[in-house]
Amino acid sequence: MLRGKVxxxxxxxxxxxxxxxxxxxxxAYLQWMNE
Incomplete structure:
Protein backbone atom coordinates (compact mmCIF):
# COMPACT_ATOMS: atom_id res chain seq x y z
CA MET A 1 0.00 0.00 0.00
CA LEU A 2 1.33 3.43 -0.93
CA ARG A 3 1.07 6.14 1.65
CA GLY A 4 1.35 9.82 0.88
CA LYS A 5 3.13 12.33 3.03
CA VAL A 6 1.06 14.39 5.45
CA ALA A 28 -8.56 34.98 7.99
CA TYR A 29 -8.57 31.24 7.21
CA LEU A 30 -7.93 31.87 3.51
CA GLN A 31 -5.09 34.27 4.33
CA TRP A 32 -3.40 31.55 6.42
CA MET A 33 -3.77 29.03 3.60
CA ASN A 34 -2.14 31.46 1.16
CA GLU A 35 0.89 32.03 3.41
Missing part, protein backbone atom coordinates in the same frame (compact mmCIF):
# COMPACT_ATOMS: atom_id res chain seq x y z
CA UNK A 7 1.51 18.14 5.67
CA UNK A 8 0.73 19.63 9.05
CA UNK A 9 0.87 23.24 10.17
CA UNK A 10 -0.20 24.58 13.55
CA UNK A 11 -1.84 28.00 13.55
CA UNK A 12 -2.65 29.98 16.67
CA UNK A 13 -5.99 31.68 16.11
CA UNK A 14 -6.04 35.25 17.47
CA UNK A 15 -9.20 36.49 19.19
CA UNK A 16 -9.84 39.04 16.41
CA UNK A 17 -10.19 36.18 13.88
CA UNK A 18 -13.23 34.76 15.72
CA UNK A 19 -16.63 35.92 14.44
CA UNK A 20 -19.87 36.52 16.37
CA UNK A 21 -20.77 32.82 16.03
CA UNK A 22 -17.52 31.69 17.64
CA UNK A 23 -16.06 30.47 14.33
CA UNK A 24 -12.83 31.43 12.60
CA UNK A 25 -13.44 34.17 10.04
CA UNK A 26 -13.29 32.74 6.49
CA UNK A 27 -11.13 35.60 5.23
Missing amino acids: YQCSIEVPAEAIDENGHVNNV
Whole structure:
Protein backbone atom coordinates (compact mmCIF):
# COMPACT_ATOMS: atom_id res chain seq x y z
CA MET A 1 0.00 0.00 0.00
CA LEU A 2 1.33 3.43 -0.93
CA ARG A 3 1.07 6.14 1.65
CA GLY A 4 1.35 9.82 0.88
CA LYS A 5 3.13 12.33 3.03
CA VAL A 6 1.06 14.39 5.45
CA TYR A 7 1.51 18.14 5.67
CA GLN A 8 0.73 19.63 9.05
CA CYS A 9 0.87 23.24 10.17
CA SER A 10 -0.20 24.58 13.55
CA ILE A 11 -1.84 28.00 13.55
CA GLU A 12 -2.65 29.98 16.67
CA VAL A 13 -5.99 31.68 16.11
CA PRO A 14 -6.04 35.25 17.47
CA ALA A 15 -9.20 36.49 19.19
CA GLU A 16 -9.84 39.04 16.41
CA ALA A 17 -10.19 36.18 13.88
CA ILE A 18 -13.23 34.76 15.72
CA ASP A 19 -16.63 35.92 14.44
CA GLU A 20 -19.87 36.52 16.37
CA ASN A 21 -20.77 32.82 16.03
CA GLY A 22 -17.52 31.69 17.64
CA HIS A 23 -16.06 30.47 14.33
CA VAL A 24 -12.83 31.43 12.60
CA ASN A 25 -13.44 34.17 10.04
CA ASN A 26 -13.29 32.74 6.49
CA VAL A 27 -11.13 35.60 5.23
CA ALA A 28 -8.56 34.98 7.99
CA TYR A 29 -8.57 31.24 7.21
CA LEU A 30 -7.93 31.87 3.51
CA GLN A 31 -5.09 34.27 4.33
CA TRP A 32 -3.40 31.55 6.42
CA MET A 33 -3.77 29.03 3.60
CA ASN A 34 -2.14 31.46 1.16
CA GLU A 35 0.89 32.03 3.41
